[in-house]
Amino acid sequence: MKESDRKSYLASITDRFVKGQMDRRAFLRATSKLGLGAAALGMGMGSRPFMLNxxxxxxxxxxxxxxxxxxxxxxxxxxxxxxxxxxxxxxxxxxxxxxxxxxxxxxxxxxxxxxxxxxxxxxxxxxxxxxxxxxxxxxxxxxxxxxxxxxxxxxxxxxxxxxxxxxxxxxxxxxxxxxxxxxxxxxxxxxxxxxxxxxxIFIMIYRRDIYEKLGLKAPTTFDELYTNSAAITKEMGPTTFGYAGQMKSGHYALECEWTAMLWGHGGSIFNPDKVFSGNDERGIAALDYYTKLRDIMPPGVNQWTWDGQGQAVAQGVAASMLSWGEFFPFFDDPTQTKVSGLCEAVIPPQPIALRKPEECGYGEIPGVGHQGxxxxxxxxxxxxxxxxxxxxxxxxxxxxxxxxxxxxxxxxxxxxxxxxxxxxxSHARVGAGTTRHLPVVRETIAEYMGSEPDLPEWAQISSDTIPVALGKYFAGSYGSSKEALDDIGTQVAAVLKG
The missing domain is CATH 3.40.190.10 (Periplasmic binding protein-like II)
Structure with a gap:
């Protein structure tokens, strides 16, 4: 296809999608064949959590x-x-x-x-x-x-x-x-x-007051994140839970959080041969960990995108989350939340292991600080x-x-x-428009940032294939994490084959 024809066709199908004349799955398939990443489109993401000061x-x-x-x-x-x-x-x-x-x-x-x-x-x-x-x-x-x-x-x-x-x-x-x-x-x-x-970009946000009350320290590893979260859920549930996720089935938010867990356990989405590797030993360990963490989250988390995740922390339902740093000023605004001045920001948990970019495929850069x-x-x-x-x-x-x-x-x-x-x-103080979390954002960008693969089919894989299958897994449709991940691998291979 000539470049001019490709651009005209891309414009045509995008216009049809926006006008409701094409469903999301068909749109993602079409755009992937045309070389356009469109992972975030049509996902019902909701507004991002910021406002003018x-x-x-x-x-x-x-x-x-x-x-x-x-x-x-x-x-x-x-x-x-x-x-x-x-x-x-x-x-x-x-x-x-x-x-x-x-x-x-x-x-x-x-x-x-x-x-x-x-x-x-x-x-x-x-x-x-x-x-x-x-x-x-x-x-x-x-x-x-x-x-x-x-x-x-x-x-x-x-x-x-x-x-x-x-x-x-x-x-x-x-x-x-x-x-x-x-x-x-x-x-x-x-x-x-x-x-x-x-x-x-993903950073770690936690409730300082709850951590201090229970004698806990900010999590620096994934093991500490789980043990801290489990302790809070045991002590304060069902009113307050230790961690809130973004786990809505079929939504890009679920893929984002899973990816951070995968990278944090030394895994990657692709290997250097450009084959799905999320189902290797490290990938299975990551999903098993995510499952264990899910068990101490609030009920209903499988319906939450990052919007629900953020509201859980803002309303005092959850004591921590690994998510977008721009939530932090929202939490510090006393007119918007119940937790103004009670949250702290730290760098993401350190990975158990971390693959190098050359050990991955399609330009993937592993890092717990998932960025967009x-x-x-x-x-x-x-x-x-x-x-x-x-x-x-x-x-x-x-x-x-x-x-x-x-x-x-x-x-x-x-x-x-x-x-x-x-x-x-001068605004690094508690209150609306705070910048007191920015040193953590800066360090995360420089040292811990993760970037998803860059390939035309990634739109369909990240917004449909992976989160739909993960949603089914968490709903009990697979017998094991390995079975779910192997199925994702099979589906990804089919998408790449075209």
Missing amino acids: KAVAQEEMQPSAEVMAWLKDVGKPFAGTTLKFATESTPPSNAINSQLKKYFEEATGIKVEIEVLPLEQVLQKMTLDVASSLGTYDLYYIDQSWAASFSQDVFDPREQIKAKADLAMPNYNIDDFLPALVDGISKYEDRWVGVPYDIP GSSLAVSRYSKNPDAAWLFMQWATCADTQALVTTLGGGTGPTRASVYDDPRVK
């Missing part, structure tokens, strides 16, 4: 005078231009759209229209734009699983810096982006597919690429990220310098 927004968050002066000068030729950008609802997108873009618009005279949409609608608009080459959208929000598919449809920011020296932001410093995120999110082969924009992220890039089809490049630099510069981090509820920055910014550090 309104008190900060009213009091103190002002952009750098130097940045504004540069924008005012360099933006003059583009006054009157309108830029369009479609994005998922993320901390940076929401903070920029509702609180910060006015500063960019006032300085440059450039109007920025940001459409905050469900992820499948972002993909719909982007695929239609790429297929038509119309340039309706000037900037693309690129989920990490889409990097391979759209790597040729965006500018490599390194090329823009070299080719547009007169438009280069002073001290933009592209090397400030965390190297692990560049490699794990924003690169495909030798190209940068934008710059790291957003980074949800996105990049921001300028479209090659934009009618206003220079104006879009100015906006992209401003939206991802250190100053804007510092504002986003505080306004956006303590989300994890993608730049190293932002973690050390005094404005960010």
